[in-house]
Amino acid sequence: MKKLLYLLGLTFLLVACGDEETNSDETKNYKETTGEITNESLLINLAVRAEDTIEEFKSLDGVKVDQKDITAEKLDNQTVDGKEYSNVYQVKGKYAWEGKTYDFEWMISFNENDVTAAGNHLNFK
Helix, strand or coil: CHHHHHHHHHHHHHHHHCCCCCCCCECCCCECCCEECCCHHHHHHHHHHHHHHHHHHHCCCCCECCHHHEEEEEECCEEECCEEECCEEEEEEEEEECCEEEEEEEEEEECCCCCCCCEEEEEEC
16 A cells, blocks of 8 residues: 555656646757757747847847747758758748837857857848
């Protein structure tokens, strides 16, 4: 009887501590495999990087990108101008500037599988 109660308690504890929303494939700084990104912290980091990129490419100041207004995914390696790039992320969505909203698409290859690392812009529109 003690073993049964012990197993029942252990099972309850494992179920209670489990988090079905957690994707062990993603952290706040990277995604292991290709596919859509759902980790809110990772989306926030990509939104901040997107703000900097938009300001750089469009010569603007004060651009805002909300993680709720973007979709992001990690892609397979990409070949651009004969060179293969790894750790490729694509971000699509909307940014706000001076009260107006605009669409953007951005693809970047990070030097490491870490969205806080330096990287090469592969596409921006």
